Amino acid sequence: MKFFVDTANLDQIREAHAMGVLDGVTTNPSLMARENIRGEEACRRHYVEICRIVQGDVSAEVIATDFEGMVREGESLAALDPHIVVKLPCTAEGIRAVRYFADRGIRTNCTLVFSVGQALLAAKAGATYVSPFVGRLDDISEDGVELVAHIVRVYRAYGFKTQVLAASIRHTRHIIQCLDAGADVATCPLAAIKGLLKHPLTESGLAQFLADHARVNG
Numbered sequence: 001m002k003f004f005v006d007t008a009n010l011d012q013i014r015e016a017h018a019m020g021v022l023d024g025v026t027t028n029p030s031l032m033a034r035e036n037i038r039g040e041e042a043c044r045r046h047y048v049e050i051c052r053i054v055q056g057d058v059s060a061e062v063i064a065t066d067f068e069g070m071v072r073e074g075e076s077l078a079a080l081d082p083h084i085v086v087k088l089p090c091t092a093e094g095i096r097a098v099r100y101f102a103d104r105g106i107r108t109n110c111t112l113v114f115s116v117g118q119a120l121l122a123a124k125a126g127a128t129y130v131s132p133f134v135g136r137l138d139d140i141s142e143d144g145v146e147l148v149a150h151i152v153r154v155y156r157a158y159g160f161k162t163q164v165l166a167a168s169i170r171h172t173r174h175i176i177q178c179l180d181a182g183a184d185v186a187t188c189p190l191a192a193i194k195g196l197l198k199h200p201l202t203e204s205g206l207a208q209f210l211a212d213h214a215r216v217n218g
């Protein structure tokens with residue numbers, strides 16, 4: 001399973017990259033706003049900087065909601081760097097844009113997916129990635145991980161090439177659950193990735209090793 005970090009924060013992206021396990025980055029307009037990145041030019045520069053750090057897939061989301069606007073924006077984002085993946089919402093216009101880009105060899109991430117039906121349309125349109133939102137389904141008492149598993153089953157049964165990118169991951173356990181569900185990618189907050197490292201027996205074991213070494217070596 002590939003690891004993406006779900007942030008537009010450059011320090012966090014650098015830290016995740018330095019861990020040596022980062023495959024890519026996903027952003028969205030809310031994450032860009034959280035970093036106070038204003039205006040089209042600033043956004044474009046920010047995406048280029050993320051690509052420079054990561055050298056892996058970087059999802060950049062369009063703001064337009066109409067097909068022509070999505071195409072215009074997506075083409076200009078894709079031209080920024082070969083690592084850019086154009087992120088499009090799972091709406092009728094978005095699916096049409098996914099097909100447009102697929103036909104031209106431009107990679108896409110179909111986002112805001114909350115049902116198998118939406119994931120089916122994204123795959124049929126030729127999306128590179130589909131992003132089911134795990135945490136947001138859990139927030140409304142539905143089962144986000146089960147949706148990931150369901151999409152994986154359907155895609156495997158029918159041989160769809162679209163990769164299942166589990167998004168809206170909120171904590172470390174979600175990562176393990178998505179791994180079990182067969183997700184191709186999990187895009188996670190940095191804290192959730194770091195949580196995978198934590199184990200009290202690792203910490204106490206290391207402390208004991210170092211104490212024994214110091215006892216003999218001074």
Ligand code: G3P
Nearest residue numbers: 006028135136167168169
């Ligand atoms: O990038 C989309 C997704 O990961 C958002 O997560 O926590 O805002 O539901 P969240």
